[in-house]
Amino acid sequence: MRTRAFYLAACCIVFAATLSACGPVGDENVGHRSKRAAPSLADRKACRPGDVQPARRVDTTQRLSDLRAAMVNQSLDAFIVLSDDAHGSEYPSARDMRRGFISGFTGSAGYAAVTGTQAAMWTDGRYFLEADDALDCNWILMRMGIKDVPTLTEWMVSVLNASNVVGADPFLVPNSNWLSVESDLKKGNITLTDVTANPVDIAWGADQPKPPMSNISALEIEFTGTTWEEKVSDIRAAMISRRLFGAYVVTSLDEIAWLFNIRGSDIDFNPFFVSYAIIEVYEQNNADKIRLYIYDKARRLTMDPSDSETRHKLHEHLNTSADGQCQAKETFCVEVVDYVPENVTGAVQAVVNNDVNNKVWVTHLCNYAIYGVIPEAQRVQERSMIALSKAQKNEVERKGMENAYNRDSAVLIEFLAKIEQDVKSEKRWTEVSAAMDLKNMRFAAEFNRGLSFPSISGVGPNGAIIHYQPANDTDRPITTTETYLLDSGGQYLDGTTDVTRTMHYGQPSAYVIECYTRVLMGAIDLAVMVWPEGLYGRQIDMAARAPLWSVGLEYRHGTGHGIGAYLSVHEGPGRISLYHEPTVNDETLYAYMFFSDEPGYYEPGQFGIRLETVVMVEPTNTTHKFGDKQFLRFKPITLVPFEPNLIDYSLLSKRQIDWLNDYHKLTQETIEPLLTTALAKDWLKARTKPFTDHSTSAAHNTPGTMAMLVMAIVSAFTFRM
């Protein structure tokens, strides 16, 4: 999957020094800064008197007026609205889409600032057109990366007066962003203050979506392989070994879901539930405490499992009473507390107050509200203790991932076989109807719990839009004359899937074939890599690009993201991304991490190609051994054949052809038994036929073999003489 927030995750959430430097790598607009004056309302689309407003614009006049009234009540001269929730989530819940509400622009990347008289929103090049359409004429559009566009703090310093006060919601701003904004504003003698009642929420009023309270269920041991008690023990052991006593605070929703082996559906496509967790560890371990903060605990703790695969009620799973109390003090009991942000900061405050030697460990993603209550001397800010363990799947999770991918690949193959037949017989399918049909097929698969992200289903030029989402007003039919890029995935109890294939059902042009072939060559060259333990993904990403580079082509996204086991489709702390700026949270590629291998090529206005195969890092025994270095390689997990129609085999090396044949053989053997229709079986068989070009295979015969071939021909004729 190659969607919206993937570009930004590490950059904007964690390290934006000034809330200005973020955006997709290689964004077109960054490279070509044109000379222009500072942005104003004058450069907005359709904002002159009498202009017809674009259909999708929301009138924000009343909203801004309500916001400003709330700001006045709190003596704020300005207010900053980011896109983040309190947990650094890639996808926030509807309730947390405050920037979308106040500005009318709902794209994934953007942040806003509102003063008493002006409102401005910053976004990057992917969204310039969409934001100009969506924002009404109350808003200045700040096109990030364009010359003379100020950063948020530069703009605030320019429009505010010295000793003005700017507010922000400390729960909704990562601590590093807060500190950098605070320091930049201070240069203009402006104060950043934390608000206690978010004025956007006040303006939103009764229309703001309620906090999500989806059903949540334990994920049983046959899916997780490790109990939550073991996971908590590991955290305790790590703190004890470093003699850090106090609290470890977990704010990321995927980490909490993983830690306690629980899943929910508070956020679309993500099996999470809005929550915090605090693990307290002391030298006297009878003071140890495990606390989980969730909404609607009474119902959620005691409801009968809504999931047919779950045998325990939540309170049983967490070893607690029906009301979330740990009555008889047991080591492994999770006290469940109602989710009230101030309760969480209060609990942290209590830990630091109880003993000046107590420490509180928070991650770099921790929001400023929690970070801010911990005195510096008691604060340990390091990378997450959970992220790396979570990414290295245990044996049960690995098996689960393989099973989930096999079922998911079977679904996709059934679907692709049907689509190809239908399109060739002129039955109408479009991007939208195809995505809908595939969704329904996935929903019917064993252990399915929805999609893992909105499918990207793009025909021809729509495939060239990297974050394209099919919609009625842009829908294109799938035909025999254009490429069809399909990037989709599902959530299953035993794994999260993500797969992209690009098809062509007619006669593609030589150029499209070359592009597809080179994308495939790159995907294979990465897949066959063997490398010494200890490398970052950015150090090997190049392998996937070189075949495109050699003819002057390139793609503007990373080659691979991590992926969770019934968790997030984009999972850190590893990635395979050449252009990724190193961050403190990065980890090297470890055995049993799962990554996408997804090079692509996009010809704007023409076509898009992406081939995404999920692979697992595994140790390998090499022929030789340098020192006692462990070497690693990738094992393919996604098993869906490639498009023979788009491959120019003459470009492939022997090694690439061997990989392709092996991959197709494995796919045929593994997935064929899971298919239910003859159509799909035939389709799979045809697509996985080994490529045996005689001239190419002759390449690797020895001269002796060649001579024998000639001799054989000669003999044949001699015999006939």
Add this chain to the structure above:
Amino acid sequence: MRTRAFYLAACCIVFAATLSACGPVGDENVGHRSKRAAPSLADRKACRPGDVQPARRVDTTQRLSDLRAAMVNQSLDAFIVLSDDAHGSEYPSARDMRRGFISGFTGSAGYAAVTGTQAAMWTDGRYFLEADDALDCNWILMRMGIKDVPTLTEWMVSVLNASNVVGADPFLVPNSNWLSVESDLKKGNITLTDVTANPVDIAWGADQPKPPMSNISALEIEFTGTTWEEKVSDIRAAMISRRLFGAYVVTSLDEIAWLFNIRGSDIDFNPFFVSYAIIEVYEQNNADKIRLYIYDKARRLTMDPSDSETRHKLHEHLNTSADGQCQAKETFCVEVVDYVPENVTGAVQAVVNNDVNNKVWVTHLCNYAIYGVIPEAQRVQERSMIALSKAQKNEVERKGMENAYNRDSAVLIEFLAKIEQDVKSEKRWTEVSAAMDLKNMRFAAEFNRGLSFPSISGVGPNGAIIHYQPANDTDRPITTTETYLLDSGGQYLDGTTDVTRTMHYGQPSAYVIECYTRVLMGAIDLAVMVWPEGLYGRQIDMAARAPLWSVGLEYRHGTGHGIGAYLSVHEGPGRISLYHEPTVNDETLYAYMFFSDEPGYYEPGQFGIRLETVVMVEPTNTTHKFGDKQFLRFKPITLVPFEPNLIDYSLLSKRQIDWLNDYHKLTQETIEPLLTTALAKDWLKARTKPFTDHSTSAAHNTPGTMAMLVMAIVSAFTFRM
């Protein structure tokens, strides 16, 4: 060339946070920390009563006693001695080898600290054995990277008392190191102070080598392509465009040599002269001033050129009077001043005092003495304005480099042809005699001005020592049973060369052949790369390693360093090094930079293989074009054939074989006319014969061609019927 200081340059000089974290990447000892107590005299070799002292030990008792007396005179409780000169040189002059004098250890990497009662020296794993031999029993050996070995500042804090004073020579410590040491010592309430009279120099006394005052000569325009006036104009223009008025201070010796088109020989293998330069630029340009600080200016300005290719005396070249004065105020006159460190700091001080708006621009390598006199508000610390221009060779320099490499390749080919014949006919050559002979052959070549570094000439196991230098006590004969690694280069008026080839004159083992072939495959895979402008070398280095990785092998050094034009054999600001930690001085690969392409493989105690070919980055027109991205590629500049005896062609891809054949063809065509002996011509011809494996070339025939071949055979026989 893959020698000692290359590993450390960027790391230790610029960014060592605590003077502890530096050392070669992947050093064996870092990875395997054993449990041991803090180092003391007790763990030194041959330091128990009655032990026989190793022959190479120097008795430092008197030296240390003299040093301590000088320390007492200056009220110092301890003194720090680094390896640096005042100019951040990779190779300091003999006068600057203070750490070697005081400790007796003369290896390239190490630093020392001496208190009233103790003396300790830190070095990395490459030098543990050598340092233990060289240091006498006054010294504690600090083995960097080993568990429980303290950093310099940790050790000082542990052995000194609060409010003690530690001295260091501010001219001999880069500013970033000074600040980090100062801050670390402050934690122990210890003060770092700058000494005015270096106590090591006092202890050294009359035996300290005098400042180097080699002849220096202008390098004429036919070698430089750009006048120094044009180069200075570029600096002025850059400062004016940023409205930075004041001074630009140049401290690096290669930058001064390049800027003024002058060369000297103050430092072995480096055509430099000890100097500073200050370019003053003001809004009123009649105040502009260019100053050069050198030793012995009277003689050097007026002497007849000692170089036959030089037409101008130095003062004429610099447009100044015989005594270095700019009498009639001209824009382009270099005022030449005697090299007195305090004069330089005084001049900088004057610039900052004259006007509070004046700025002084220094680089990150600038020593602390100069850095320290500039108030923070007037200091601009950025990367060098010279380094990038210098690395991107102009047309004349490019042509010069090619000519120098062609002549140098011809010398090496003559030499290798002779050695091979002699060794095969059992005439005795050794590492030492061969290196000596090659040196004399280089000295006889046109425009030669010496070697560019001490030749690495290593037979069998000596080849596995990456920084090996042939010496009488380790000398091995060159035979038909072991590999011979030869890494050497020359300084020429038109270019600096550096080339490595590895030979075998008998029947190598299959393992050695596989290793050589994979090193060659890596060298080729890097050489054939095409990549989009804007990448760092570390992003593509992997191409050279993948063929070794695939069988579990690796080499522990970068793949390529920049190289100068009659300048330094190791030149920034680009490099091709996978494991290089990014620094603020790094630049991406630009067109017309020159790099070595030198993968290797080293089997300790057995053999070493390295293949080093210098390549030039050049723009390339790709078949397609993504956006308006310019793509780059490498052009090979070193033209010396590889060792057919060590190549397993069956491992090579078609693309690798094509490159090899093309390279050998180019080598034959270019170098053959420069050869003088029939022996060398025959040798070259034999070694550059194209490889044509029939089965391999058939690989890339189309099926059609194959069919025609069969038809032709059939026809032949039919005809005979």
